[in-house]
Amino acid sequence: MNTNNSTPRPLVGISACLLGENVRYNGGHQRDRYICDTLANFVDFLPVCPEVGTGMGIPREPVRLVGDLDNPRLVGRESGEDWSERMDSWSAKKLDALTEEPICAFIFKAKSPSSGMRQVKVYPPEGGQPRYNGVGFFAARFMQRFPMLPVEDDGRLHDAVIRENFISRLFTFNRWLELLSGPQTVGALVDFHTRHKLLLMSHNVEAYRRLGKLVAHAKEQPLEDAIAQYGEELFSAMQLKATPKKHSNVLQHVMGYFKRQLTPDEKQECVEIIDAYRNGLVPLIVPVTLLNHYVRKYDNEYLQQQVYMHPHPLELKLRNQV
Numbered sequence: 515m516n517t518n519n520s521t522p523r524p525l526v527g528i529s530a531c532l533l534g535e536n537v538r539y540n541g542g543h544q545r546d547r548y549i550c551d552t553l554a555n556f557v558d559f560l561p562v563c564p565e566v567g568t569g570m571g572i573p574r575e576p577v578r579l580v581g582d583l584d585n586p587r588l589v590g591r592e593s594g595e596d597w598s599e600r601m602d603s604w605s606a607k608k609l610d611a612l613t614e615e616p617i618c619a620f621i622f623k624a625k626s627p628s629s630g631m632r633q634v635k636v637y638p639p640e641g642g643q644p645r646y647n648g649v650g651f652f653a654a655r656f657m658q659r660f661p662m663l664p665v666e667d668d669g670r671l672h673d674a675v676i677r678e679n680f681i682s683r684l685f686t687f688n689r690w691l692e693l694l695s696g697p698q699t700v701g702a703l704v705d706f707h708t709r710h711k712l713l714l715m716s717h718n719v720e721a722y723r724r725l726g727k728l729v730a731h732a733k734e735q736p737l738e739d740a741i742a743q744y745g746e747e748l749f750s751a752m753q754l755k756a757t758p759k760k761h762s763n764v765l766q767h768v769m770g771y772f773k774r775q776l777t778p779d780e781k782q783e784c785v786e787i788i789d790a791y792r793n794g795l796v797p798l799i800v801p802v803t804l805l806n807h808y809v810r811k812y813d814n815e816y817l818q819q820q821v822y823m824h825p826h827p828l829e830l831k832l833r834n835q836v
């Protein structure tokens with residue numbers, strides 16, 4: 515069972531140049547093959563170019579960040595023309611417009627003075643060497659407005675673990691938006707939590723327990739507050755990476771559901787495959803596929819509904835790397 519089948523395709527905001535749009539200062543683009551050729555088959559994109567949006571034109575003088583790390587100015591590299599006020603006011607309008615869109619995540623162009631989400635160069639006003647830990651002018655405002663939203667940049671997405679984590683969060687956010695758009699009841703929250711238990715456990719066991727208690731006591735506070743608190747804690751918990759050690763614990767937990775049905779040989783095979791995964795000898799997809807076989811064979815209803823067993827489309831091959 516693919517838990518994503520009934521949910522609408524996620525909508526992902528993205529720096530427009532990553533889609534191959536010719537919006538860079540030099541009239542070029544930064545098309546990303548994985549994003550355009552693979553991820554695009556499973557999500558819809560909403561492209562954003564803050565520099566073009568602000569009216570800088572194509573081609574244009576490149577800009578850079580200058581001044582305080584926390585509140586730098588955005589200025590022309592040669593002319594010193596200050597674009598800060600204009601991009602600030604465009605960003606405020608754009609972010610208002612984005613609150614109306616069901617976006618589930620944002621992919622930023624790494625290191626851009628407007629769109630980079632981390633390690634962007636910030637130059638001292640008096641000249642000299644830049645510091646490398648700034649945040650792009652638009653990206654900073656975006657992340658302040660949407661603190662729960664999964665964000666990554668194209669550079670970090672080349673790391674298999676970061677990519678898998680980001681895409682899991684993105685699809686989870688999409689299901690979360692679906693919950694928010696339907697009738698909000700304690701039952702709907704309980705159902706959402708139940709389906710996400712193992713996924714949550716693979717990121718953060720303490721949060722899994724905390725959120726379990728929150729859901730169990732949801733009736734004791736206004737439902738709106740319980741849902742808001744749940745969402746905040748869930749997406750903050752999922753920022754912690756799901757590591758091989760955490761995945762192995764979840765896989766053993768899954769195996770426990772079959773302790774009466776599996777023969778000693780089958781149990782031994784599961785243990786060996788989980789160990790091989792933990793030791794980096796086989797990818798995560800191997801133990802998950804074996805366990806999914808038993809989920810189907812023994813028709814385990816609880817595990818069938820676990821998002822963890824199918825967190826994103828198989829075709830993305832996110833669990834295929836050691």
Ligand code: SF4
Pocket residue numbers: 529530531532537538539562563564565566623626628629
């Ligand atoms: S990095 Fe951002 S501002 Fe620069 S071209 Fe790409 S989308 Fe536009």
